Amino acid sequence: MKKNKPKYKQIIDAAVEVIAENGYHSSQVSKIAKKAGVADGTIYLYFKNKEDILVSLFQNKMGQFIEKIEQETTSRQNAEEKLLTLIETHFEQLSLDHHLAIVTQLELRQSNKELRLKINDVLKRYLAVIDQIVAEGVEENLFRKQLDARLVRQMIFGTLDETVTNWVMKDQRYNLTSQAKEVHSMIVHGLST
Template identity: 50%
Template sequence: MAAKRTGEKYEAIIDAAVRVIAQFGYHQAQVSKIAREAKVADGTIYLYFKNKDDVLISLFNEKMGAFISDVERALSAVPSPEDQLKELVRLHFEYLEGDHELAIVTQIELRQSNPEVRRQIGLIVKKYYDVIDQLLRSGIEKGSFAEDFDVRTARYMIFGTIDETVTSWIMNDCKYSLMGQVEPILRLFLKGISR
């Protein structure tokens, strides 16, 4: 029987996995390296996780789940849909700019995993999509956003832009501020590219 996925050891393994995968890449991140980094025996990892793929899925679930909860809480305190969109972009960038290793894992390493891992991660990302969809629908209902656009297409555009901005930032060795990208991206979302 697996141990409960809570507690200091579990969190230590998740955090160690982020560091090891960021440093060595997913394929070179052996369970033994993760265990050593977490300061636990190799066998301890198998008390919590079935295998390395399970570690990766759990890592993403924990980190993304916490992020989504933070976003939902923050958006509930912001009345206007335009400001909610700004807060969403700001939080996304702040979260990943504050943790370069997590940014490398989520933007680069997760995409090189096997199909089952990608499927599980897709289920987690869907929760984030739901937050964006709700924000867009609320904006339409309140008259802040046009009512003649497809919410799904707009969500892909928003998520895709945010996601690609973070990936480009990593590929450029984080040489500039992600937070400096919030206003230009928000302007593009809210005003488009027409004059």
């Protein structure tokens, strides 16, 4: 399978850097190839076009991102701990890869509708983790019983997403992960009984 080949990973990693540094629209396939250390034509053995690179990059990197969040949260005892772990892991992973943070927070926002639908498809797994934590929180009486789960999911994801976007826009001048406990506290108090 193409995704297991070393060049695939090289191209994905190079694409993250090139797109973060130049913006999606100014990132030619030739720049990505050069950064990856492969011939331009090699890219087309793995990807149909530049948009396919962006979608694959998101699927690949967010797949790893979500997997880490799933692993970290399942090892926690209750909904409150799981929510804090989700927030910390979200912030940590993006603060460790500022190129990926720029791509996810800025470049993917400028994409067309078809691309956004593919991105939303990848995010479903992540949103399911949030839904599960909220349901557990309701069961444990941490959160109110009469919550609109869809709205709560949007609020939690939107809060994390905007916190990271603000950090990216401020050129990552402060410690993103240090905000996790305060964000957690605001969410828990906002949803509590």
